[in-house]
Structures are given as C-alpha cells and as structure tokens.
Amino acid sequence: MSNFLVIPNGTETKRKDIRFLFPLKDFCVGFQKEYSLEEIPKNSYLYLNRILENEDIVKLEMICEKFLDYQGIVFEDLGVYEVLKEKNIFIEKIFFPMHASCSSFSVNTFLKDMDSVVISPDITEEEVDAILHRATKEVSIYLYGPYPYLYSRRKLLTNYAKNFNLDKVSTMPILEPIHQKKFVLKENEYGTVCFDAKELNQSTYLQKKNVKYFIVNLDWSKENIDVLLEKLEHFTPMIHTMNGFQKQKTIYRLPPKDGVL
Amino acid sequence: MKCELLAPAGDLEKLKFAFHYGADAVYIGGQNYSLRANAKNFSLEDMKEAVSFAHEKNKKVYVTVNIIFHEEDREGLKEYLIELSKIKVDAVIVSDVGVISLINEEHIPLEIHISTQSSVLNAKAAKYYKDLGVKRIVLAREAKKEDIAKIKKETGLELECFVHGAMCTSFSGRCILSNVLTNRDANRGGCAQICRWTFENEENPLFSMTSKDLNMISHLEEMMAIGVNSFKVEGRMRGIYYIATVILTYRRLIDKVLNHTITDKDRVYAEKILNRCANRDSSPQFFETLPTEKEQYFLGREEVSNQDFLGLVLEYDAKNQKVWIEERNLFQVGDVVEFFGPNIETFSYTIHTIENEANEMISIANHPGEKLALPMEKPLEKYDMMRVKIVDK
Numbered sequence: 311m312s313n314f315l316v317i318p319n320g321t322e323t324k325r326k327d328i329r330f331l332f333p334l335k336d337f338c339v340g341f342q343k344e345y346s347l348e349e350i351p352k353n354s355y356l357y358l359n360r361i362l363e364n365e366d367i368v369k370l371e372m373i374c375e376k377f378l379d380y381q382g383i384v385f386e387d388l389g390v391y392e393v394l395k396e397k398n399i400f401i402e403k404i405f406f407p408m409h410a411s412c413s414s415f416s417v418n419t420f421l422k423d424m425d426s427v428v429i430s431p432d433i434t435e436e437e438v439d440a441i442l443h444r445a446t447k448e449v450s451i452y453l454y455g456p457y458p459y460l461y462s463r464r465k466l467l468t469n470y471a472k473n474f475n476l477d478k479v480s481t482m483p484i485l486e487p488i489h490q491k492k493f494v495l496k497e498n499e500y501g502t503v504c505f506d507a508k509e510l511n512q513s514t515y516l517q518k519k520n521v522k523y524f525i526v527n528l529d530w531s532k533e534n535i536d537v538l539l540e541k542l543e544h545f546t547p548m549i550h551t552m553n554g555f556q557k558q559k560t561i562y563r564l565p566p567k568d569g570v571l
Numbered sequence: 572m573k574c575e576l577l578a579p580a581g582d583l584e585k586l587k588f589a590f591h592y593g594a595d596a597v598y599i600g601g602q603n604y605s606l607r608a609n610a611k612n613f614s615l616e617d618m619k620e621a622v623s624f625a626h627e628k629n630k631k632v633y634v635t636v637n638i639i640f641h642e643e644d645r646e647g648l649k650e651y652l653i654e655l656s657k658i659k660v661d662a663v664i665v666s667d668v669g670v671i672s673l674i675n676e677e678h679i680p681l682e683i684h685i686s687t688q689s690s691v692l693n694a695k696a697a698k699y700y701k702d703l704g705v706k707r708i709v710l711a712r713e714a715k716k717e718d719i720a721k722i723k724k725e726t727g728l729e730l731e732c733f734v735h736g737a738m739c740t741s742f743s744g745r746c747i748l749s750n751v752l753t754n755r756d757a758n759r760g761g762c763a764q765i766c767r768w769t770f771e772n773e774e775n776p777l778f779s780m781t782s783k784d785l786n787m788i789s790h791l792e793e794m795m796a797i798g799v800n801s802f803k804v805e806g807r808m809r810g811i812y813y814i815a816t817v818i819l820t821y822r823r824l825i826d827k828v829l830n831h832t833i834t835d836k837d838r839v840y841a842e843k844i845l846n847r848c849a850n851r852d853s854s855p856q857f858f859e860t861l862p863t864e865k866e867q868y869f870l871g872r873e874e875v876s877n878q879d880f881l882g883l884v885l886e887y888d889a890k891n892q893k894v895w896i897e898e899r900n901l902f903q904v905g906d907v908v909e910f911f912g913p914n915i916e917t918f919s920y921t922i923h924t925i926e927n928e929a930n931e932m933i934s935i936a937n938h939p940g941e942k943l944a945l946p947m948e949k950p951l952e953k954y955d956m957m958r959v960k961i962v963d964k
Binding site: 367 | 669693740861864
C-alpha cells in the first residue's frame with residue numbers, strides 16, 4: 311500500500327494501493343467538486359477545510375456518528391477534533407493547520423492529540439527535513455494540487471460582481487501586474503479562496519521517510535489519476551506546476567537602509 | 572472582570588498616551604516573535620519600564636508572542652518567556668501552540684491569551700485552547716454576535732474582540748500573499764498588505780479585495796451584554812494622535828454605556844470624530860451580517876492622509892494665561908481649532924495670536940516641532956491636544 315491520500319477528479323484508476331480523500335459538502339471552501347456523505351465511498355477519508363462557525367459545529371454533531379464508516383478525517387479547524395472527542399468517534403484524525411505548522415515545535419504539540427499533522431507547504435525543504443527528523447509521530451505532506459494563499463470569509467467575487475454590475479461567477483483568474491503573477495479566486499457560500507494559478511508540485515518529497523500520507527489534490531486536474539501519480543513517482547517535470555517555498559526562504563524583518571540585517 | 576479598553580502601543584511614548592487617554596490595558600510587541608516585525612517595538616528594558624508604569628496606575632500590559640514559529644525562531648524563546656514572567660507582564664498573546672506547550676512544560680508563570688491569528692470562530696475550538704490552559708481568546712474578526720455569545724456561554728473564557736481599526740481581507744493567519752509576492756512572511760510579522768493592492772482581470776474592471784475598517788461604536792452595549800470582556804483597538808503602527816483620539820472616544824462611550832447615560836447624539840458625534848481621524852471608511856463588518864460590497868474598496872487604496880493633529884500641549888502658564896504647544900501641522904491666525912484631552916470637555920477655539928519662543932508674534936505656524944504659545948483662559952494639561960475643528964458637539 312502506498313501512502314497517497316488522493317482527492318479524486320472522477321477519472322478511473324486501476325491502482326488498489328491508494329486511499330481517497332473527499333471534500334465534504336458544506337464543510338469545504340475552494341473546491342470545484344464537493345461530495346455529500348452519501349456520495350462518499352465507505353472506508354475512504356473525509357476532508358473538512360473550512361474555519362467553522364457554531365452553527366456548522368451543530369451540523370457536524372448531527373452527522374458525525376456516520377463518520378465511523380470512514381477510515382479517517384483531514385480537517386483544518388480544531389473544533390472538529392473536540393466534536394469527535396466528545397462524541398467518541400474513533401477514526402484517524404489528520405490535522406492540517408495550513409500555514410501554522412512550520413516547526414517541529416508546533417507539529418509535536420498537535421501530534422499529542424492527532425494521528426498525523428500535515429506540515430505547512432510554506433516552508434523550505436530544509437525546514438521540512440527538520441520537522442521530519444524531530445516529529446514524534448509520522449507527519450503528512452501536501453504533495454500536489456492547488457495551493458491556497460488566502461482564505462476569506464468574505465464573498466469577494468459576489469461583492470465584486472455587485473459593485474460593477476457584472477454577472478456573478480464562482481471562479482475568476484486575476485493578475486498582479488507588477489510581478490506578472492497569476493492567481494485564481496474561487497468562491498462558495500462560505501467564503502473565497504485565492505490560489506496560485508499553478509498547482510503546487512513537491513514530488514521530490516516522495517523520497518522522504520517518516521511520512522504518513524502524501525496528499526495529492528486532483529480537484530483542478532483533468533489528467534487520469536494513475537497517469538498523474540506515475541508522473542509524480544517518477545519526478546516527471548510538469549508545466550503549470552511550481553514547487554512553492556521548497557527552495558525559497560522567507561524573511562520578515564526588512565533590512566535597514568545600509569542593507570545589513 | 573470589568574469591561575476592558577485595550578489599546579495598541581508601538582513604543583513607550585504611545586503606551587503612555589494610551590493610558591493617559593483612558594486605556595485599561597495595552598498590547599505591545601518585543602524585538603522578536605511579534606507580528607509587527609518592522610515596528611519600533613519594545614526592548615526588555617522598555618518592557619520593564621512599561622509594566623512598572625502600568626502597574627503603578629493599576630493597568631495591564633500584554634505582550635504579543637504571536638508569530639508562527641519556524642525551526643530557526645525557537646532559539647532564545649524559552650529565555651525570553653522567562654524574562655517576560657520576571658518582568659511580570661500580565662499575559663502573552665500567542666498563536667503558535669508550540670509556545671503554549673513550552674510555557675506549560677517549563678511551568679513558566681505566564682497567563683496565555685490566544686491571538687486572533689488563530690481565527691477562533693466556534694466554542695469547540697475555543698475549548699481546545701481552554702484545555703491547554705489558555706485564559707482568554709482574541710476572537711476572529713469574522714465572529715458574529717451569535718458566535719461570540721455561544722463561545723462565552725459554553726467555555727466561560729475571557730473574550731477579547733476588536734472594536735476598531737484595520738481589517739484583513741483574509742481570516743487572520745490564513746494569508747501568505749505577502750510571502751508569495753514580496754517574500755516577506757505574513758505570519759512572522761512581515762505582511763506587505765497585498766490585499767490592499769490592485770489586480771487585473773482580462774474581461775472585467777480592475778479587481779481589488781481591500782476591506783474597509785472596523786468600527787463597533789453602534790454595538791458596544793450588545794458586546795457587553797453577550798460577554799465580551801475586552802474591547803480591542805487595532806493599530807500598533809499608528810501615531811499618538813490616532814491613539815489618543817480613538818481611545819478617548821471609546822473610553823467616553825464605554826463609560827456612558829456603563830452609566831446608562833449614552834445618547835444617540837454621543838454616538839453620532841463619536842462617529843464623526845472617528846471617521847475623520849482614520850484614513851479609511853469603517854463599519855461593523857461581520858458582527859450582524861456578512862460584509863457586502865459596501866464594506867470593501869474596489870479601486871485600490873482610497874486612503875486620505877490626516878493632518879488634523881495641530882499641536883501637543885506642553886504646559887499651561889496659569890499666571891500669564893497662555894498654553895505652550897509643540898506644533899505638529901500647519902495652522903494660522905484666524906483658524907478655528909479645538910482642544911481635547913482626557914480631563915477636559917472638548918472645546919472650540921479661534922486663534923487670534925501665535926507667539927514663538929523668542930516672544931515674537933507670528934501669523935502662521937509652519938515649522939512642525941516648534942514651541943509656540945497661544946492665549947488661553949481655560950486651564951489645560953500636559954498631553955492635551957489641539958486639532959482641526961471637526962464638528963460641533
């Protein structure tokens with residue numbers, strides 16, 4: 311069994327060694343396709359990526375016993391963990407704090423409660439290695455797929471359309487003119503996500519040890535699952551992908567005028 | 572606990588003005604680990620002075636340790652937290668759970684508040700932090716009235732909510748546009764505010780996602796009723812005039828709410844003062860309903876530079892009935908201005924004469940920083956301020 315956790319795109323697969331991860335309808339934002347519990351095959355994994363309000367927690371409490379039919383859950387709001395704990399729902403819990411798991415320091419704290427933690431895609435390979443080395447349990451890596459840069463509760467596309475009296479759209483490409491950088495905005499009733507126009511591809515991380523799951527998100531991809539996974543496994547270069555911050559360390563304190571930090 | 576008015580303080584001078592103008596507590600950042608990495612911020616020595624100054628006045632100082640840590644950032648953190656506990660800061664504001672673990676494992680006696688960077692919107696997430704020993708949550712700015720009430724009811728935690736200032740377009744902590752476009756790490760204090768930039772779209776008009784500011788003066792009673800303990804003003808990079816104006820306005824409104832003496836006239840006046848002081852429009856944003864297109868800007872930055880702050884009172888010469896001020900922006904004979912301060916009723920004043928330090932009469936004050944005297948019958952206090960006349964009360 312490989313350790314791919316794949317968000318599917320509806321294409322056929324002959325592989326028996328992959329697990330599927332399904333974005334759960336009403337608990338996700340930024341996806342093209344979401345699935346109701348009835349549509350999700352048993353024994354797969356559920357993905358809840360929204361920051362939840364109290365009314366969502368009530369809905370979650372009403373359906374979460376059905377989660378026992380599934381292998382596990384990937385989630386981005388700590389409220390989900392508390393609900394599962396209170397309701398004694400013992401399935402695999404994988405927490406994805408998105409931009410907040412940048413050190414072993416943070417990851418190991420979450421690992422006291424979770425079965426695995428997805429490390430942030432925003433860090434360098436060196437930082438990934440340090441976390442893998444120091445983590446107290448196997449962590450997971452977001453290997454391939456749309457890379458969310460901003461998540462807003464605002465309905466940015468609806469507001470934009472209303473302001474300029476345009477037809478409402480749920481997806482819109484935009485360009486930042488100074489850097490000629492392209493983004494894609496996706497909106498549903500729960501908010502708006504701004505993604506890089508290119509998909510994140512960190513396939514070289516497949517060589518890393520101590521990884522519980524490699525998450526592959528095919529929500530935007532039209533390619534056959536098996537073909538794409540094979541490309542990832544063989545590190546085949548792909549256009550329209552980028553490797554994020556793998557080789558790019560961020561700074562946060564501006565240098566003084568003499569240029570010395 | 573009583574209702575707390577919490578002010579930003581980017582340095583010691585701003586801290587003193589915040590307290591002078593009515594804040595019950597301030598939040599400050601150290602030289603490291605704080606989300607305003609490029610602000611002046613506080614050295615440990617400054618912090619000692621700040622805490623001592625605050626505690627003498629029975630006020631509080633909270634220190635932000637709210638970056639998301641990378642491996643390299645951990646060095647020195649334990650020692651820093653121990654120092655903060657020795658200084659007796661009243662709490663640390665934290666977003667990275669690793670910091671909470673460290674405080675707990677090392678038994679460092681520090682009260683922990685969860686930063687708005689953690690974007691807590693529901694009672695269950697709040698409970699997770701409560702179980703880690705957190706005393707207070709700074710809720711997400713996206714929290715609706717019902718969410719705040721339920722979190723309070725189910726957890727009993729102290730709740731801190733923003734009442735005034737700039738808004739992120741994103742959930743706080745859920746944006747790395749700055750990292751992508753400028754390489755400046757938004758979650759380590761380097762945010763370049765990309766959400767205030769303009770973008771292009773092939774078919775449609777220029778795209779922007781800029782949010783207007785937050786302003787909660789119309790909902791203070793409701794916030795108190797649902798259990799908000801601390802009313803937080805945003806703006807550690809703001810100057811003393813902004814801090815004095817916003818804090819004094821909220822101080823007076825909160826006191827009037829508590830005394831049951833607030834009127835619609837008070838609120839209208841406060842609205843006018845605050846709108847003039849800020850450089851963006853403001854609204855209650857998420858408290859009652861989801862923000863619409865009216866709570867955003869669409870054509871890029873539409874901010875207006877504010878030059879209302881005309882002078883800072885240095886001393887009052889009772890014998891000669893003069894007030895000495897330090898000029899901050901241009902004014903001249905004939906201008907109608909107003910004076911405000913924490914211990915006076917704001918009043919209008921027409922400038923008839925201006926005297927400089929050489930006892931010469933001048934008609935125009937156009938050298939910011941210059942010490943000048945105006946005839947004044949009403950006694951004023953050091954740190955009162957003179958501004959452009961905004962509106963009749």
